Amino acid sequence: MNKETMTDTIVSAKQKLGLTWEKMAVDLNMSPVWLASACLGMNSAPQEKATAIASYLGLDDSVAAALAAFPTKIWDQAVPTDPLIYRLYEVVGVYGDTLKEVIQEKFGDGIMSAIDFSMEVDKIEDPKGDRVLLTLNGKFLPYKSW
Known part of the structure; x- marks a missing residue:
């Protein structure tokens, strides 16, 4: 299968x-x-x-x-049209460079792992409209020089 x-x-x-x-x-x-x-x-x-x-x-x-079985992590490279998934692309598109700058200021030159990683999705009730709280928790991996 x-x-x-x-x-x-x-x-x-x-x-x-x-x-x-x-x-x-x-x-x-x-x-x-x-x-x-x-x-x-x-x-x-x-x-x-x-x-x-x-x-x-x-x-x-x-x-x-x-x-x-080990997956082959391939997904459609086109920008998705599903509104929820598209909004996540939009967040990365608008704030990606900002996140990179802030993370690298705090940690140095490197990346956030998506392997040593966890994520939570929570609902925060709000009288103005419920909120989605995404928590992305990845290990920082510094680039090495040799």
Whole structure:
């Protein structure tokens, strides 16, 4: 089973069971962001987590094997038209250089890891309209000279 078929199978099972990523994450003791990313094919799951996810959803070993398989992280290079995803591109487009400058002033010449990384999505209720709080937490990796 490839990652695309795996994702379709998992999302269908999730919908059929009336589950949310948050509910699944709580029940499986996993981060909802990481869980969704693995189930959408962008990260591999350690075998024990892959087995737990497949079992939880009532899916077979082929799904667990696909979850554990290393992904090829390729995505459409065109700017997406989905409004939520587009807005994230817009944030990076408008604030990317600013973030780079501020991060490098604080840490030096380097990058934020997307491997040694975690992310959280929280809802902040506000009378003017609820807010989305994204927390990106990545290890700083300095560039080395040799």
